[in-house]
Amino acid sequence: MKPILDHENERVERILYRINEYHLLLDNIYEGLADREFKLVRKDTQFLIVELRLILKSTEEDDF
Numbered sequence: 001m002k003p004i005l006d007h008e009n010e011r012v013e014r015i016l017y018r019i020n021e022y023h024l025l026l027d028n029i030y031e032g033l034a035d036r037e038f039k040l041v042r043k044d045t046q047f048l049i050v051e052l053r054l055i056l057k058s059t060e061e062d063d064f
Contacts, residue, residue: 022048 025048032041 018051022051 025044028044029041029048032038032044
């Protein structure tokens with residue numbers, strides 16, 4: 001039973017880490033838009049889109 005719990009805890013930690021990274025990206029996007037730094041906004045937005053597509057794929061394969 002313990003290995004399953006450890007595995008789930010690691011999974012939840014990975015999810016939390018990724019979501020925290022997305023929050024930071026969204027903060028950067030907001031600041032970039034406010035400051036009209038559109039090149040940075042574009043880069044961060046494209047990266048976030050790729051990450052969100054990976055989440056969709058992971059949920060389809062139950063691999064998250």
